[in-house]
Amino acid sequence: MEKQLLTETAIATVVVRLEAELLKQEPGGGPIDQVSVAIAVARLKVRLRCQGLSSRKLWTQRSQFSGNQPPAADYNTILAKYQQRLNNHSSSEHTKSPRGLVPLEPQINVGDLVYLVSDRNKLHARNCYLVTEINDPWCFVKKFSACQLRASSYKVKLSECYVVPTHVNSSSSFVNGADDEVHDEQESVPDPPSTTVGHHSSVRRQP
Numbered sequence: 001m002e003k004q005l006l007t008e009t010a011i012a013t014v015v016v017r018l019e020a021e022l023l024k025q026e027p028g029g030g031p032i033d034q035v036s037v038a039i040a041v042a043r044l045k046v047r048l049r050c051q052g053l054s055s056r057k058l059w060t061q062r063s064q065f066s067g068n069q070p071p072a073a074d075y076n077t078i079l080a081k082y083q084q085r086l087n088n089h090s091s092s093e094h095t096k097s098p099r100g101l102v103p104l105e106p107q108i109n110v111g112d113l114v115y116l117v118s119d120r121n122k123l124h125a126r127n128c129y130l131v132t133e134i135n136d137p138w139c140f141v142k143k144f145s146a147c148q149l150r151a152s153s154y155k156v157k158l159s160e161c162y163v164v165p166t167h168v169n170s171s172s173s174f175v176n177g178a179d180d181e182v183h184d185e186q187e188s189v190p191d192p193p194s195t196t197v198g199h200h201s202s203v204r205r206q207p
Helices: 002-025 034-048 055-060 074-096 171-188
Strands: 113-116 129-135 138-145 148-157 161-163
Touching (some): 002 034, 113 138, 129 148
Antiparallel strands (some): 113 129, 113 161, 129 138
């Protein structure tokens, strides 16, 4: 009889949790179908049963049927949850990126000067950062302010950095090249023929 009461209590608890999950999924309420129920049940299983234990067992550290302590520790459960979220980052990044294309990480080494993608300002140019340490997929950078290197370091992702280009065409060479092209075009165009206009001689009519 006691086991039957515990089973009915467990079923009622599951129903309450399922209703709460359905309300989170559809805040406005309304009719539900088999797909919505399947999605809600899958979310509950992932959230509560990924370690094989319910939330009540994790909270009380007791089994509701036998009363014994389950073989689980809070610290190990926290680490397992954290590792599960880390493993889900790649799938989430692939889903949220445009057209499902994950940006490639640039080839950055210690000592390179980089720009930050998020460092945007319409009033002045981007600030340079010096890479001091690389811990894939992160790196530590120090900011260049004017001609000084800041002491504090920033931790940013490698995908949020791009290397400062070292080979840039100078404006003077571009102007000189444009002048040479104009000069060549002027030499290739022939000069127009010169025309001379003579004085009109007056002709008298013979009587």
